Amino acid sequence: MTVISSTPTPIKTIGLIFNPSKIKQLRLDRAKEYARQCGLNFVFIDLERSIEEQMPFDLIVHKMSDIHGKMLNGDVNEKLKFERFLNFCTKHPHIKILDPWENVKVLLDRKSTYEMCVHASETTIVKNLFHVPKSVFLNNNQDNIKKMNISFPAICKRQKACGTGESHLMVLVPSKDYLVELQQHFELNEPVIFQEFIEHDGVLIKVYFADGQLFTFTRPSFKNKFNSIVAFNSQKMPKSFDNNKTSTLMSSVINTDISMMKNQVNHDPLQDIANHLQNQLGVTMFGFD
Numbered sequence: 001m002t003v004i005s006s007t008p009t010p011i012k013t014i015g016l017i018f019n020p021s022k023i024k025q026l027r028l029d030r031a032k033e034y035a036r037q038c039g040l041n042f043v044f045i046d047l048e049r050s051i052e053e054q055m056p057f058d059l060i061v062h063k064m065s066d067i068h069g070k071m072l073n074g075d076v077n078e079k080l081k082f083e084r085f086l087n088f089c090t091k092h093p094h095i096k097i098l099d100p101w102e103n104v105k106v107l108l109d110r111k112s113t114y115e116m117c118v119h120a121s122e123t124t125i126v127k128n129l130f131h132v133p134k135s136v137f138l139n140n141n142q143d144n145i146k147k148m149n150i151s152f153p154a155i156c157k158r159q160k161a162c163g164t165g166e167s168h169l170m171v172l173v174p175s176k177d178y179l180v181e182l183q184q185h186f187e188l189n190e191p192v193i194f195q196e197f198i199e200h201d202g203v204l205i206k207v208y209f210a211d212g213q214l215f216t217f218t219r220p221s222f223k224n225k226f227n228s229i230v231a232f233n234s235q236k237m238p239k240s241f242d243n244n245k246t247s248t249l250m251s252s253v254i255n256t257d258i259s260m261m262k263n264q265v266n267h268d269p270l271q272d273i274a275n276h277l278q279n280q281l282g283v284t285m286f287g288f289d
């Protein structure tokens with residue numbers, strides 16, 4: 001008699017720290033079943049109680065920046081959760097964290113992210129591999145604003161990259177004449193960044209990078225010309241080229257053009273850029289446009 005024994009797939013436990021809206025948005029509940037088939041056990045970590053009691057974990061994936069943002073806004077409960085997470089990481093250095101808070105925190109600020117990206121662009125083996133739009137940082141949206149050495153159109157963003165809803169509210173500025181209108185969109189003493197608008201014919205390539213693997217998506221974006229101030233939420237950009245979902249400021253190319261564009265995406269330089277950024281930023285999962 002022949003006995004065939006099938007070796008069970010080794011199960012690794014991944015602890016996930018995401019707020020309920022992110023779990024919904026990323027459909028992590030549904031991903032649980034798929035993960036199981038891949039030998040992964042997804043566990044949603046509850047930061048309201050001891051993380052040790054919820055062990056074991058082989059890896060923890062988190063979006064602590066959301067909790068950090070609320071903590072900075074004075075939420076005491078979120079502060080406790082944040083501290084619980086940091087203490088846990090210190091006490092259990094053998095558990096891999098995606099990504100360590102030390103490395104993630106640099107990305108909370110658009111200025112430090114910008115500086116790292118500029119540094120990466122200047123030190124790449126292949127020079128001119130990527131271009132970081134020229135940017136000027138100001139402590140508020142009116143100081144020296146007319147004198148800044150930047151060409152228009154430009155885009156004005158908050159220096160804080162995440163943590164609050166406002167971090168994602170941005171404004172397109174067609175020319176210097178419109179700078180006065182920014183007061184309606186930003187608090188007077190809010191640090192901002194003015195960045196030159198890079199014409200991209202209304203089409204963006206979103207690149208997501210996870211542990212060496214590249215995923216690209218084509219998304220609608222702003223047309224090259226706009227004649228008034230445009231305030232928008234970067235989290236609510238349309239995901240498809242459907243004419244009904246894009247505004248008149250957005251491109252509305254037809255399906256055949258999109259598939260042509262997708263085919264034209266050259267993955268090799270993108271992979272090089274992602275590798276360089278990963279070395280520079282020290283994070284495993286990130287995205288860029």
Ligand SMILES: Nc1ncnc2c1ncn2[C@@H]1O[C@H](COP(=O)(O)OP(=O)(O)OP(=O)(O)O)[C@@H](O)[C@H]1O
Nearest residue numbers: 133155167168195196197198204221222234235289
């Ligand atoms: N310098 C620029 N030139 C042209 N378009 C830009 C520029 N900066 C941003 N955009 C447009 O605004 C969108 C959002 O900007 P950006 O990607 O910088 O925000 P983010 O901080 O990465 O996003 P989020 O707020 O969602 O985290 C881009 O996807 C692009 O459509």
